[in-house]
Amino acid sequence: EVQLLESGGGLVQPGGSLRRSCAASGFSFSNYAMSWVRQAPGKGLEWVSTISASGGSTYYADSVKGRFTISRDNSNNTLYLQMNSLRAEDTAIYYCAKGRSGGRVTTAMDVWGQGTTVTVSS
């Protein structure tokens, strides 16, 4: 079964850091682009970041550029999101998602993790 299992959520103070992890199973992780998408309480979906299958190319929303870093470990089938300089407006459920179409970064997301909450508050 294709599965994405997330961990690393929680409560953090403004200005703090947090690292999210997403463990993949049931597919050839190294062959697919991966993304992070978030959803603030009561709001819609917001794309955060995408990484190519090899990890050589990364893309960010303007709202997180320079503060968040996406990375992957293809030997351990794990996706990461390092979040620094966190702000209250980063409070959201964070989902990891698998690209549908092989190594393309311009692709729909066909498998999603369960999502975990990051709360930025003092």
Added chain:
Amino acid sequence: EIVLTQSPGTLSLSPGERATLSCRASQSVSSSYLAWYQQIPGQAPRLLIYGASSRATGIPDRFSGSGSGTDFTLTISRLEPEDFAVYYCQQCGTSPLVTFGQGTRLEIK
């Protein structure tokens, strides 16, 4: 920057009726890069349609997508109780890499 505007914001219909949801882009989007998702409250989004009109694996054929350029449509031919949810369109490929619409809430009348 491409902006996706979905309409209506809320759609109230009864089971068995037909639902038509709209997604309009601020500039032309390649059909290859237009997708639709369903999100039931408390759950992760689920991919319904990719490439504007191709159903994802396991999606019932009552869901269909159409459109090109700046106007795209998601149609649910006969609503089932489990279809009442929030629907999002998404484009990828033009800076920013990914954009979502604000969502259409489909509620039971």
